[in-house]
Amino acid sequence: MPDKTTRRLLMVLAASLLLSSCSTSDRGRAARDFYPRWEQGVGAPEAADFMKVVVPAGAAEVNGAVQVNPQEDVYLLSFVTDAKKAVQIAEDLRSEKPLRTKTVDLPPDQELFGHLGLPEPQTLKGARWAGVCPPCVKDHRRGSVQWIDIYVYDMSDGKARVYLHAF
Incomplete structure (x- = not known):
């Protein structure tokens, strides 16, 4: 004992x-x-850098955010620019299919762009969408990006709002 x-x-x-x-x-x-939580002090410059997207000079209402998650962080970027430039940004992503109108039957799973004070792009009637897996299309500029969604919503006066969502 x-x-x-x-x-x-x-x-x-x-x-x-x-x-x-x-x-x-x-x-x-x-x-x-x-989790999830919104990273403080991080915005459009960091989101644009992650996506390797250049926000056009003169773009208005530039806003971005990063949502921190246990596995993959979500990067959001939105701005208003010339409609022609918006299409060029979409083309630069090298999606296998061009921008197209996407019919949405259900509301989005979660509100992401609401954090930026914007409506979710998939709820906007007439918004065009393209999605791309940069590694799948061998876009080495975006090697750390698994997926990018782009929505282009045409506004008045030849302007368009660009929504980018990446992880």
Whole structure:
């Protein structure tokens, strides 16, 4: 039978193991509850840099954000530019299919662009869409980007709002 000092040490060890296992599960739960979250102080420049998209000179209402997630961060970028430039940006993404109107039967799974104070692009009647997997089309400029969605919504006076969503 262990002596009194050994028993005390074993009890302290058991108690510390029990406490550490409880605190680890609390930290795990807290980490899960912390996602998704919007990265503070990060906006359009960082989103454009990640996507390797150049915002045209003179573009208005330039806004962006990064949503931090456990596996893949989501990058958002939106701006208003000349309609012709908007189409050129879409073409530069090298999608296998050109911009096309996309019929949406269901509301979006989540609101992302709402964080920027904008309606979700897939809810806008007449918005054109293209999607591309940069690694699939061998676009080495965007090697760290798995997917980019672009929506172009034509406005008045030859302007268009560009919505870019990437991860």
